[in-house]
Amino acid sequence: MIKRLILALIGLLIAGAVQAAPLKIVATSTSMGALVREVAGTRAELTVLASPDRDLHQLQAKPSMMRALRGADLVVAIGAELEVGWLPVAIASAANARIQPGQPGYFEAAAQVDLLDVGGPADRALGDVHPVGNPHLDLDPVRMATVASALAERLAQLDPAGADAYRRAAAAFAERVGQRVDQWRTRLDGAPGVVLYHRDAIYLLQRFGVPLLGTIEAVPGVPPTGRQLSDLVATLKGRDGAILFAPYQSPQAPLKLAGDLGWRAERLSLEPPLDADGDGYLNHIGRWVDVIAAGR
Amino acid sequence: MYRPLLATAATAALLVPLAAFPASDSEIAELRSMLDQMKTQYERRIQDLESRLAKAERQSADTARAPAESQPMTAPGVGPVAAAPARQIASGLGALTSGSAFNPQLSVILDGNYYHDGIDGEGAALVGQAFQPSGGGHAHEHEGEAGHSHGSTVNGFNFREAELAFSATVDPYFDAAAYIAIDGDGNVHLEEGWFQTRGLPYGLRAKGGKFQSDFGYINKQHPHQWDFVDQNLAYLNLLGDHGIQDTGLQLTWLPDLPLYTLLGVEALQGNQEVFGATLDEAEQVELNLGHSRDGPRLWTAFAKIAPDLGQNHALQLGLSYAHATQHQEVQTHSHAHAGEEEGVELHENGLAGDADLWGVDLVYKYDGAGADGQGDFKFQTEYLRSIKDLSIRSSPHPEAIGSAREFTTDGLYAQAVYGFAPKWKAGLRYDVLGLTNEIGGGTRADYGSSDRWSVNVTWSLSEFSQLRAQYATNDILVAENARERFDAFYLQFLMSLGSHGSHTF
Structure with missing residues (x-):
């Protein structure tokens, strides 16, 4: 009898401990943070490493990142070498065996879906190219729904007690994505197209069949010359479209192009706001859709 | 394809039991109609399945082929390759990289310059041989090593080095890296070759092999990572061209605290150029200095803390200590002959003992979040203090033998770099050696310090190439009462050729 009581007590303690200690999750970007909030909710304690106005490719490893990664149960990255400059260093310096690539504590969105721009010559004359594929998949809501369900599975593996909650949340998110995507498809039907600074929104364009009319930088990571810009103007003169660039991209060239073509140039972050959850993310995509739709 | 097969099988299956009974024509007709009915049902079901299969195939093909639709115009060469297989790691646990199947990550960094100073190209070597109470750089000269040195620069064109860097994860337990420098004359120098653990618990990491110590801040950086072309006076003169670069073991601990705190200790062999240097055997005998003791002869300990100051700011403070259990050096002094004979007589004293080195460092970075580093700011400063506790083991002046000499020299540098335009940085540095020059044991040292102001401009055309112009005005003490x-x-x-470098703090 006493034995049984003790066992029950121990069982309760363990259950209590499991519930009391949320998973410590570190997301590299706010889009990944939004997925974590959506799928894990209050079962996770979330830290986001980069604010939405930063270039995730250029960031430096900082001690505060290592501090956050030190006790993490899971790191959620966009991946495909987007964070290659700083995340591997930060993870190695964090001295946390659980979050090394290859461990269940390392989750990379790019490894869960098909990528665009895969292959291509590994030739730096073409700029900062990454033959592994274009990493900016987080602007495609449909791929993000797939990532959310893969994330739910990973969370279920790390915290089996919450498995049902994770899966339910991911399914609910996928459903909301489905609804919004249908609306957006109608809105973007016949959109004339956009000019990007960098090929960082191609997943969104491809999802809705919006033509990419050109990129301001001729090759990734190298600013355009005046000649390249005037060529772009010559090609696009008389057409409709919108110009989109990120906060960390130099506004000079986009604004000049907009002036020459009589288009709108809009500075839009690739990443949702710091506190975004699933809906915050979808509203962020909504802003992109609005700007692209206004291009006619 | 399998439709007729299925149908035949079904018919056969139905016919077998039928054959066992004699049947009337009407029954047969009824059965036949049933059979036909079943056949059409089957066919419909199979058609349904086939169409669902085709639909699924189409959908997955859409995702794979999709990029082609949205690209009336693409950047040259970066367009999608439809034939490329979708790369997906089966377990989804790993990191996607373009690392080449099982080869280590490889990069080559080429570092060269055009140099000119007003003293016939002597300057680049001189800044590493500033006069200080104890031998400093002179000990190195006496070793007579023709080894590679970052400072062997002459007026005109110089190829400083090609650095080959290899790094890889060895297995689930270790990471490893090798850095090999080849200078312009073809001398090969192993800068680093180490392994480091990946999976130790409690925030521990162990590193072994030849590596650059985590003493201080700039000690760990390779020349191409510096914000200035050359090393600061404090490091150059108190630690030598390579800083503390030695063979041994390192253990670091990152406790899980709210404040970033890194603690570490190192046990190193003590094959140093300046601090904790030992002379070669011939000189040891000649100068009665004793043999090099068994290693490890150099021990270091360091602590670094970094408060979390949000997205824009980062600050790190460090305190480092190194102790060399054996240090040997030769000090030369000259006696001018009075009167009839011309010239000077050079005297050599052999000194041995131990040595301590303290270091304090501070690094502050501001992330301006502008395009290509515009608005970024970095300030870094370090103070080093070296205390050598030696005694004279041999001297042309017999009365001096056995007497103790304590040499204290310090130095510091402070530098700031600011991104004034996209891809452009400007830097300013002040470095000084010998704010304190003390000789315990009777000799005064009040000859002042060596210092230098440097300014530079760096243009990073891309992440992989940099051009830099740097000007410095030097005031270097070359003897007790002589300055250059x-x-x-x-x-x-x-x-920078090859794989993508890392943006370390």
Whole structure:
């Protein structure tokens, strides 16, 4: 009898401990943070490493990142070498065996879906190219729904007690994505197209069949010359479209192009706001859709 | 294809039991109609399945082929390759990289310059041989090593080094890296070759092999990572061209605290150029200094803390200590002959003992979040203090033998770099050696310090190439009462070939 009581007590303690200690999750970007909030909710304690106005490719490893990664149960990255400059260093310096690539504590969105721009010559004359594929998949809501369900599975593996909650949340998110995507498809039907600074929104364009009319930088990571810009103007003169660039991209060239073509140039972050959850993310995509739709 | 097969099988299956009974024509007709009915049902079901299969195939093909639709115009060469297989790691646990199947990550960094100073190219070597109470750089000279040195720069064109860097994860337990420098004359120098653990618990990491110590801040950086072409006076003169670069073991601990705190200790062999140097055997015998003791002869300990200051700011403070259990050096002094004979007589004293080195460092970075580093700011400063506790083991003046000498020299540098335009940075540095010059044991040292001001501009054309122009005005103490004042000018190129470098703090 006493034995049984003790066992029950121990069982309760363990259950209590499991519930009391949320998973410590570190997301590299706010889009990944939004997925974590959506799928894990209050079962996770979330830290986001980069604010939405930063270039995730250029960031430096900082001690505060290592501090956050030190006790993490899971790191959620966009991946495909987007964070290659700083995340591997930060993870190695964090001295946390659980979050090394290859461990269940390392989750990379790019490894869960098909990528665009895969292959291509590994030739730096073409700029900062990454033959592994274009990493900016987080602007495609449909791929993000797939990532959310893969994330739910990973969370279920790390915290089996919450498995049902994770899966339910991911399914609910996928459903909301489905609804919004249908609306957006109608809105973007016949959109004339956009000019990007960098090929960082191609997943969104491809999802809705919006033509990419050109990129301001001729090759990734190298600013355009005046000649390249005037060529772009010559090609696009008389057409409709919108110009989109990120906060960390130099506004000079986009604004000049907009002036020459009589288009709108809009500075839009690739990443949702710091506190975004699933809906915050979808509203962020909504802003992109609005700007692209206004291009006619 | 399998439709007729299925149908035949079904018919056969139905016919077998039928054959066992004699049947009337009407029954047969009824059965036949049933059979036909079943056949059409089957066919419909199979058609349904086939169409669902085709639909699924189409959908997955859409996702794979999709990029082609949205690209009336693409950047040259970066367009999608439809034939490329979708790369997906089966377990989804790993990191996607373009690392080449099982080869280590490889990069080559080319570092060369055009140099000119007003003293016939002596300046680049002189800044590493500033006069200080204890031998400093002179000990190195006496070793007579023709080894590779980052400072062997002459007026005109110089190829400083090609650094080959290899790094990889060895297995689930270890990471490893090798850095090999080849200078312009073809001398090969192993800068680093180490392994480091990946999976130790409690925030522990162990590193072994030849590596650059985590003492201080700039000690760990390779020349191409510096914000200035050359090393600061404090490091150059108190630690030598390579800093503390030695063979041994390192253990670091990152406790899980709210404040970033890194603690570490190192046990190193003690094969140093300046601090904790030992002379070669011939000289040890000649100068009665004793043999090099068994290693490890150099021990270090360091602590670094970094408060979390949000997205824009980062600050790190460090305190480091190194102790060399054996240090040997030769000090030369000259006696001018009075009267009839011309010339000077050079005297050599052999000294041995131990040595301590303290270091304090501070690094502050501001992330301006502008395009290509515009608005970024970095300030870094370090203070080093070296205390050598030696005694004279041999001397042309027999009365001096056995007497103790304590030499204290310090130095510091402070530098700031600011991104004034996209891809452009400007830097300013002040470095000084010998704010304190003390000789315990009777000799005064009040000859002042060596110092230098440097300014530079760096243009990073892309993440992989840099061009830099640097001007410095030097005031270097070359003897107790002699100074060299000169200007020095560098034009440097840095080219990074191969895999993407990391942006360390």
